[in-house]
Structures are given as structure tokens and as C-alpha cells.
Amino acid sequence: MIEVSNLTKVYKVKLEKTKEKKAQKVDKYAVNQLNFVAKPGVITGLIGENGAGKTTTMRMLATLIQPTEGVAKINGLDVQKDSSKVRQQIGVLFGGEPVLYDRLSARENIVYFAELNGMDRETANARAEVLAERLGLGKFLDQKVKDFSRGMKQKAAIARTIIHDPSVIIFDEPTTGLDITAARVVYDFLEQFREEGKTILLSSHSMYEVERLCDTVVIVHQGQKREEGTLPELKAKYNQERFEDIFIELIGGVNHE
Ligand SMILES: Nc1ncnc2c1ncn2[C@@H]1O[C@H](COP(=O)(O)OP(=O)(O)OP(=O)(O)O)[C@@H](O)[C@H]1O
Numbered sequence: 001m002i003e004v005s006n007l008t009k010v011y012k013v014k015l016e017k018t019k020e021k022k023a024q025k026v027d028k029y030a031v032n033q034l035n036f037v038a039k040p041g042v043i044t045g046l047i048g049e050n051g052a053g054k055t056t057t058m059r060m061l062a063t064l065i066q067p068t069e070g071v072a073k074i075n076g077l078d079v080q081k082d083s084s085k086v087r088q089q090i091g092v093l094f095g096g097e098p099v100l101y102d103r104l105s106a107r108e109n110i111v112y113f114a115e116l117n118g119m120d121r122e123t124a125n126a127r128a129e130v131l132a133e134r135l136g137l138g139k140f141l142d143q144k145v146k147d148f149s150r151g152m153k154q155k156a157a158i159a160r161t162i163i164h165d166p167s168v169i170i171f172d173e174p175t176t177g178l179d180i181t182a183a184r185v186v187y188d189f190l191e192q193f194r195e196e197g198k199t200i201l202l203s204s205h206s207m208y209e210v211e212r213l214c215d216t217v218v219i220v221h222q223g224q225k226r227e228e229g230t231l232p233e234l235k236a237k238y239n240q241e242r243f244e245d246i247f248i249e250l251i252g253g254v255n256h257e
């Protein structure tokens, strides 16, 4: 379970000086009083335009950055006060960020991370092999990551992310840049996590993925929640068949910064 209450992240952004004004620092509300709950056994989509605050929210949930205000809880544990316990219960994947050491094999990467999470090497190795098989990574497990394709790297990153069997999964754009078959592996995993009763928070810019995977969505815009609900609820409320049209109706007409 993920519970977010009044979560806020303010960055100080430097404005360069102009003829009229001196250089100054202004507050940028990346996330602004956000509230939502993501429940177990459900895929919750965190959906918004570029810069809406999705990654910032997920980074706070993942204990990577501190909230400026508000509280976020993972399985009842405060991400700020109980950060080390929280880390044991979450599997996080941020698209586009290198999470693997190129000079190590996939197995070495996965087992190293598992040991950091308190698993013993033997268990980690056994589980790495099972995961590699499920991900279609089997014969690549002992090859160096630097020779991997993007899809293979992402599969290894996923194995690393879930090696400690976390009950809460936070995936930020996990399929960006992946081909159809590699994306399919990610979809299958997410669906399996849902069956296993895990809590899943997923961000994506793909309307196809939202329709295919998300049970419920939280739509964010400029750091604030615009709307939330299950897809059928929102389709009935906005009298639209496609989520894309609901999204455009909510966000499209808004003035941009
Ligand atoms: N370290 C930082 N310093 C200053 N501003 C930041 C920082 N990180 C993020 N921001 C700003 O906060 C806002 C939210 O960014 P964030 O990365 O969370 O958006 P996002 O919804 O993940 O977007 P995208 O879909 O492009 O990944 C943006 O305006 C961004 O420029």
C-alpha cells in the first residue's frame, strides 16, 4: 500500500539576471500537495505530461529525495522516518537511468544488489536464475552488461529491482525505448505482480499501456492532482471511450508555463 498525503517538493530554481532584474531564486513546486492511495493487487497509473511531477513523486516514495512537506507511507512506514525499512519493501525502476554496472555481468549486478538488501549470496543466485529464465535473460546472465541491447539491460534492471521480492513496485516509464517483445515481458511481469497482490505504481506516456494495464489512474498536472479513479469510472464520468480523450479534456486546454 502506498499512501501519499499533501506531498510537496519545492526546488529553488535560479533565474538568470536580465536587464530589468537581478539574478534571483524562485520556488518551483515540482509536486504540490499531492494526495492519493495505491492499493495492493491493483496497478495504479501516475499519468501526466512532461514535467507534471511523476518522477519527483516516485523519487520521494523511493526515499531518494526528501519531501519539502507532507507525508508518504509505504505499507504504513514513513518514507522519511523509516527509510531503510521502506527500501526493503520497494522495488524501484526509473526509465532512462543507468542502474547497472557495465563492467559486471547481469548476475553480478543482481546478486550485488541483493546482498545490499540483506539477502545471502546463495539465495540471491538461485532467485537470479529463476528471474533470468522468466525474463528470457537466461543465457545472458553471465555476460557483461556493457554488451547488452537496451531491452536486455532493462530486463536485467528489472531482475535487480525485484530480486528481494518487494511488495511495492514503483516503475517510472519502464518500457520507454523498448521494442514490442521486451515491452511485453514488462507487461507480463506487471500483471503477475498484480496477481501476487503487490502494490504497483506505474508511470507511462503510452495511452495503450494505460488502457492495457492500469486499473486506476491518478492524473497529475503541474504537481497537482487533476483527477483520479478507475478507468471505467472516468470513462463514464467524462462520457468518453478512450482514456486519451479524457486526458486531453483535463489537461489539453490548460495554459502552459
Ligand atoms: N533537481 C531539480 N531541480 C529543479 N527543478 C526540478 C528538479 N527535478 C525536477 N524539477 C522540475 O520539477 C518538475 C517536475 O519534474 P518531474 O521530473 O517530476 O516530471 P515528470 O512528470 O517525471 O516528467 P517526464 O514525463 O518528462 O518524465 C519539472 O518542472 C522539472 O523541471
Ligand SMILES: [Mg+2]
Residues within 6 Å of the ligand: 054, 055, 056, 172
Ligand atoms: Mg519523469
